[in-house]
Amino acid sequence: MASAGGNQNGQSAVAQDFVQFALDSGVLRFGQFKTKAGRMSPYFFNAGLFDDGAKLMRLAQFYADRLIESAVEFDMIFGPAYKGIPLAATVAAELARRGRSVPFSYNRKEAKDHGEGGTLVGAALKGRVLIVDDVMSAGTAVRESIAAIRAAGAEPHAVVIALDRQEKATENGRDVDHSAVQYVRNQLGMAVVAIATLDDLLHYLSNRADDGLQEHRQAVLDYRARYGAG
Template structure:
């Protein structure tokens, strides 16, 4: 839990994690918003890489390539690769995709190591609807790679709609996250100046979360 608290503290200090009213791509009005792009200094991205490296090593998942989903996954995958090498002596190649396939030179879809026949861990910042993650999975599998797992900073743990749940991806691809909204709420309980945000978060998650037990803190 300590590394979770450290990550939430960093995110709040850098205003990467904010509370208020935010319209999401899905059209939902969320009482919180996370923007990993604000973790943009050398120290910040090094810490992010270490958080991922810690989680990956402790997961004991078998893999031989890290993949960063464009665009926010690109600095993440580089930082994580460096952290694994420098702090854990695990030298793993990385790759990331282009949004548009290159039409000259090698005409490649990827930058870095080819994913073919590789056991791949996908790194991204947030999973909400799963659209960008699903796209990354599709292009990796189409190029002959195998998905070992998916790692994100924040898993919002939300339904896509009333009939389709994001944990469909979790069952298929094994999603791991540094934090979930459950971790954020537990963190806020200990912070008097931030506790006022909890009721709106609980109300939102009772409506949209994948948790079958609506008391999500159990």
């Protein structure tokens, strides 16, 4: 079901509620932040700050909401190390709470030479696999996940992320015309679902003149004009 794209509706209630939640949690911040690509971004999204049980539970609800809304199909969940590990576990738990129990697994960075060994932990990879992660910048974690899933004889079928920054990826230190999300969707033929996108963030900011947040909108627009993917 590769045609199931990310959030295409800037007015989505789920997306707008998620932006508010990310701000309230201190996960989404405005200022000047240097990205991995060396860009100075006017906003920063740090999913590592979903750092207590209540936040993680609410985050899993957002993932489940978007997955159900997207109707993307999958048989199991995979969480790439490291941030994808708690995400995979909590999303699987939330889906089970809603009546659909699916297996999940994750990888570790270094293979064990004792016990079960290897780099994969949890359920055996099989069928159509949904990769769960926070954001997709260079797409490195997703590509590594795809390789691991295929090596196990399963199908890397779809990806769900919290935020699609909708900006150009970098390859060999140079900007390219597509984003990592567009690459996975268009070149690899996989569905990519995002709880929210940069469009959703801009829509949120345009309606927040009363609380001082609208002042950040122009800086985000300028950043998008310079680095936004087509």
